[in-house]
Amino acid sequence: MNVIFGENAQGKTNLLEAIWLFTGLRSFRGSKERELRRFDTEAAKLSMAFHNDVRDMTADILITDKKTASLGGLPYGASTKLVGEFLAVIFAPQHLDLIKGGPAERRKFLNQALCQLKPNYAKALTQFNRAMQQRNQLLKDAIYHSELYDTLDVWDDRFCSFGSYVISERMKYLDELRPFLEEFYGGISGGREQITVEYAAGAGEEAHTFSSEDPAGIKEELAELLKAHRREDAFAGFTTVGPHRDDLVVKLDGLSAKSFGSQGQQRSCALSLKMSEGFVIRALTGKQPVALLDDVMSELDAGRQDYILNHIEGWQVFLTCCEPSSILLSKQSENGKLFEVAGGKLI
């Protein structure tokens, strides 16, 4: 348990971001390469020593206009190749959008979690997006060339093949996630309320669940959905249903967490989703991810803070805050370290 504290704008989140980049995934702040380097410099270099569950490793990332990595001192190519070498989950304040934001945030959560676990999912998602764009192009062109509608069936079939795979992988992922999510959220809330999460076809008023879980059944349902929306799609000039419009519905005791959850409940939901992502990684790969928790404790009552600190044992945790609360101080004194950050440096 590493508690990193300091005043605002001293570099706490910067430090977590630097650690996160070793996952090979994009910065959670969405920063461009040039924003990751110190202003007015040409390059930045990150170095890390870590244990990858088998042996001790070192990795470096050089950030210029691109990010290149080396592993164990040897050049390793683009930093995206590091995916799977160093595993982490990150919770930062913007992840509250997982609950408060639109469906795109929740799809991003599913896509990122699945891409870290399954290279095939990343490929299928790319192929699905291509099929969707081609279908959209056809819908646009057909406004002037109505004979093109005759070829729509071909694109619908590709759309449904890749689309149903994407949907069924997301639903399977949720099946893996659910037990961890229910347990962690149940613990955080002291068993006062129950969290549920469902995959929904579509979002908002129109959202409904798929009745089958297997790819073939989903493909049929998706094909019907697509047929039913043909007129609408032709009118809109794009595809209005499919995995690119789906949502994840998070409820507390049957009520939408987005509409009715308190600040603390929403934060607890978002954190539980993120931590469960880590529990799934551990269950499926046997590797223990590192938890990066940026400003996670604010808005949470003592009971919730206490649960978090006691249920991430066995994890290496980096947790930032402005001032460590008494609960945090007692926890870290048992088994951890306290670092102060000022002016971009650990002091």
Ligand SMILES: Nc1ncnc2c1ncn2[C@@H]1O[C@H](COP(=O)(O)OP(=O)(O)OP(=O)(O)O)[C@@H](O)[C@H]1O
């Ligand atoms: N590319 C950059 N070059 C130099 N400074 C930067 C760069 N990007 C961000 N900063 C500065 O780094 C500072 C620290 O940012 P950081 O987000 O890590 O603070 P923090 O300690 O997490 O603060 P808070 O408690 O408010 O979250 C900010 O003042 C920001 O202006």
Ligand SMILES: [Mg+2]
């Ligand atoms: Mg910060």
